[in-house]
Amino acid sequence: MDIEPRFLTKRRVMRKIHFDENNDDEENVINAEAQAAEEESFRVKYFLVMIDVAIASLTKRFEDLKSFESIFGFLFNSEKLKSLDDKELRECCTKFSNTYSHVSSSDVNLDDFCSELRVLQMTLPNRLMSADEIFDFVRAADCYQNVSIAYRILLTVTVTVASAERSFSKLKLLKNYLRSTMSQERLNGLVMCCIEKDMLDNIDLDTIISDFASKNARRCRFS
Structure with a gap:
């Protein structure tokens, strides 16, 4: 952040120096040691603590995003949805069904969910559509019950705080x-x-x- 660290130094204690004493080097060494001790204390007690908290927070955030993508990744846009073959689509639907098997009064049926997505792959327009646009398309068609439930969960799950x-x-x-x-x-x-x-x-x-x-x-x- 281009911020120069400045540490407050204690007031120097002045004592009477006799004519035959010369302790300038000793005072400089003491001041340098005190400055180094303050910098090390700041590094250990504040800087490293903030870095650890930031790393832990970012790590937890990315782990949550990866977990979220592993469940809902195939529903993010029309390109990902259309790129899946029957086997991959079945695996994605199975993982989603195992994670959210009871979401409302009517559960997501795995077989119906896969069948609806296969039909949706063929009926979606030939352009890139986001999850919001696919959900609007599904609601307008009013014949994809399980897909509609899946997209409602996708668009309402809070990934972050x-x-x-x-x-x-x-x-x-x-x-x-x-x-x-x-x-x-x-x-x-x-x-x-x-x-x-x-x-x-x-x-x-x-x-x-x-x-x-x-x-x-x-x-x-x-x-």
């Missing part, structure tokens, strides 16, 4: 000291609105406000 970190970042902006008495229900609603801002921008707020006002209007009869 980035989503949780974004939630806490938004929480810091909302839950400040001026809003310390905010109820949990209102806080959850505001956090959801901030996180899903793209979806919120496409909602007609006038209709929601009118609907809310009509349900909560006070109808009082005055005689």
